[in-house]
Amino acid sequence: MPLTGIYGPDDFANRPQGQIITSPRAAPARTGSPLPMPSLEWTPEVERATAPLYDRVKHVIPPIEWPLMAPTIKAINELKRARGAVILAHNYQAPEIFHCVADIGGDSLQLAVEATKVKADIIVQCGVHFMAETSKLLNPDKTVLIPDTRAGCSLAASITGADVRLLREKFPGVPVVAYVNTSAEVKAEVDICCTSSNAVQVVESLGAPSVIFLPDRYLATYVASKTDVKIIAWKGACEVHERFTGEELRSYREADPSVQIIAHPECPPDVLAEADFTGSTAHMINWVRERRPRRLVMITECSMADNVRAELPDVEMLRPCNICPHMKRITLANILESLLTLREEVTIDPALAERARRSVERMINLKN
């Protein structure tokens, strides 16, 4: 069914000016002293110690680049153990992070769920700010670090808690679902969160005839096409996925009719109409593992194709990908810095965190 309505900042004359992109914070509590910078020389010992890691990424990282990365990778892995830290990495992180220093990798839902099981005292989140906030919501007693606080997200930046309150005034009694790509401040105002893996299930779990679904207009359109629930959307978009076009996909197929194309539901509808399969990053990866296509185009962020190719080198990837500049703010250098200095710590106002946590936990506790 088509969207029932779509709203944005310009639709509310009484909307407060300015955007809150991150949530109100509590003061960070320092939990350790800075450690000295380790040696980052490329030596025979570093080469030996990191050889098994290079084996994992040899199909996507040229040998000439490895000596530039390996000393930092070795230092991060040693510091991680010394600090009692665990590294979570989103599928859009570069292969040297995803395959060589991360303890847990996955999509937003997988990382949110795994974050609840983590035993370590320190979590280093290699992803964007809303993901680090979600880890902190689910692990309020742990230290959650993000290597660069500027790692934002165009979806999270598109809406504030005040916007959600205005939507609730306009549609009294209509439940609100927020994609996890939102600040804790927004999560605190909604009924339940969802990810692109479970969005349809979450919407239908509410048993309501209409649902406000925010902030991604394209994911909302995709959900509306899969359910009879009336969907009221927000005008947010992912700056990476909205750049793909249906015409682009048709040109790949004309060049090679046997090519398989899979796309993320944050893409516009004309893109999804041309794809062989639509799914979250986790669903896309499972699809490739099961089908093993000869040639594949993944319509999503660039690093995901690299991470899948590192694991499945027999799948030939065409790479018409778009880079997420926010995800790419996380680097080996600032992960190392983060472990050395225990910065930047993610903190959330405790009263707000309590309300935001409920929305995330309600999603996690939904029966499959």
Ligand code: SF4
């Ligand atoms: S890829 Fe899109 S949705 Fe994901 S962090 Fe980047 S801007 Fe946000």
